[in-house]
Amino acid sequence: MASAASVALISYSDCCQGFQQYKGRFPIAYESPGALLFPAPSFLSLHQKNHIGCLRATRRPSVVCAIRPKTGTVTQTSWDNLVTKNESPVLVEFYASWCGPCQMVHRVINEIAVEYKGKLKCFTLNTDNDSAMAEEYDIKAVPVVLLFKNGRKHSSVIGTMPKEFYVAAIEKMLAS
Amino acid sequence: MKALQASIAYSFPISSPAASPRRFSRVIRAQADPSDKSMEVMRKFSEQFCRKSDTYFCVDKSVTAVVIKGLADHRDTLGAPLCPCRHYDDKEAEAKQGFWNCPCVPMRERKECHCMLFLTPDNDFAGKEQTITLDEIREVTSNM
Numbered sequence: 001m002a003s004a005a006s007v008a009l010i011s012y013s014d015c016c017q018g019f020q021q022y023k024g025r026f027p028i029a030y031e032s033p034g035a036l037l038f039p040a041p042s043f044l045s046l047h048q049k050n051h052i053g054c055l056r057a058t059r060r061p062s063v064v065c066a067i068r069p070k071t072g073t074v075t076q077t078s079w080d081n082l083v084t085k086n087e088s089p090v091l092v093e094f095y096a097s098w099c100g101p102c103q104m105v106h107r108v109i110n111e112i113a114v115e116y117k118g119k120l121k122c123f124t125l126n127t128d129n130d131s132a133m134a135e136e137y138d139i140k141a142v143p144v145v146l147l148f149k150n151g152r153k154h155s156s157v158i159g160t161m162p163k164e165f166y167v168a169a170i171e172k173m174l175a176s
Numbered sequence: 177m178k179a180l181q182a183s184i185a186y187s188f189p190i191s192s193p194a195a196s197p198r199r200f201s202r203v204i205r206a207q208a209d210p211s212d213k214s215m216e217v218m219r220k221f222s223e224q225f226c227r228k229s230d231t232y233f234c235v236d237k238s239v240t241a242v243v244i245k246g247l248a249d250h251r252d253t254l255g256a257p258l259c260p261c262r263h264y265d266d267k268e269a270e271a272k273q274g275f276w277n278c279p280c281v282p283m284r285e286r287k288e289c290h291c292m293l294f295l296t297p298d299n300d301f302a303g304k305e306q307t308i309t310l311d312e313i314r315e316v317t318s319n320m
Contacts (some may be wrong), residue, residue, distance in 0.1 A: 096246075097260075099246065099261040100246075
């Protein structure tokens with residue numbers, strides 16, 4: 001039990017490193033370890049019921065740590081540290097507040113963040129709040145997923161794609 | 177000719193007092209949910225356009241609901257249902273220009289809606305429904 005707890009904690013801080021420095025700004029406390037480990041059975045069914053798109057895209061829902069976000073948030077100010085200077089490969093999901101498909105993609109990226117922990121850092125960027133970054137990377141239609149390796153843009157996936165499509169792009173980048 | 181000019185001249189003082197309180201309310205509305213009226217207008221429009229264009233809502237109705245809410249929000253804040261699934265340098269200019277006002281030009285010309293509001297039956301994400309109720313929209317967007 002203790003080992004399971006430590007593994008889960010490490011993986012969380014590992015994939016959401018970006019939160020550490022901004023911890024104070026978020027209203028939800030991310031530190032308490034209890035909530036992360038055992039999602040209640042009722043929560044499981046809720047997750048499956050509400051995420052049809054996710055089920056269709058992946059066929060196999062993975063509920064590992066659904067209470068906390070698995071992706072960090074990146075803004076213009078944290079961009080250099082989290083993306084360009086990051087030694088790990090990075091995935092950034094550009095979204096807009098009222099974009100329905102973005103939420104669908106977000107669920108897929110959440111799954112990917114869990115499955116690729118330690119190999120890939122996943123972040124989201126709200127284009128409504130951060131137009132400077134959106135303009136720099138010429139984001140027009142959202143959602144857009146950009147993949148970075150060694151601080152440079154490697155590839156981009158525009159629009160709503162099935163999970164396999166994102167996984168293929170990530171594998172291609174990791175292998176390059 | 178004179179009468180015509182007079183009617184044009186009179187239309188200005190009538191319309192301008194109505195425009196200024198609306199501009200005032202924009203600031204408040206941008207933070208909150210879109211107005212019930214805009215929600216109902218955009219919901220009805222979506223249902224009608226779905227039937228008219230032989231397209232269907234997404235199998236995941238939360239996508240549909242969020243987009244309708246986004247259109248209603250833009251209708252309130254910009255005066256036009258600008259597509260909520262794009263990033264714009266200048267939303268106001270874009271809404272005036274009209275290319276991305278729903279139904280956008282790609283949708284009208286080629287049935288392309290990357291917002292996944294209107295999906296052709298052959299699309300993997302297309303559901304079987306062309307209707308959505310206000311309650312459904314509220315339910316699936318309540319935890320946003």
